[in-house]
Amino acid sequence: MRYLRKVKVKQMKKDFNYYMSLNSPVEISVIPEDEGGGYLACIPLLPGCMTDGETVEEAYTNLQDVKREWIIDMLDRGLPINEPNMKPRFSGRFVVRVPKTLHRLLAEESEREGISLNQFVNNSLAFVVGQKLAH
Secondary structure, three states, X not given: OOOOOOOOOOOOOOOHHHHHHOOOXXXXXXXXXXXXXXXXXXXXXXXXXXXXXXXXXXXXXXHHHHHXXXXXXXXXXXXXXXXXXXXXXXXXXXXXXXXXXXHHHHHHHHHHHXXXXXXXXXXHHHHHHHHHHHO
């Protein structure tokens, strides 16, 4: 008979220092002169964590200060903080139930075009979303 031994796994405490040590991707973009000029820096993974500066270096330095305040605020409020290695929210896969008649029409059209049903639906959705975004 085999006995399984219970092993306690020490969990890392996710505190301020932990979140500050994470290497979250930073985006820096140019602010047009007619909007004040300079540079906008943000951490897309941390919604609302953004600032600006006259130079890229200043924007980046300011962003580190804003990141500190952002993390403190989230921890104080007990809200979740995204981590760079977290699984993306969007896997690229979802399930949709459709009426049988629409399923048949989609399958017939994909067959006429010589592509899989999945590829046909993907192309159709991309086209419709692209049209909406263009207007």
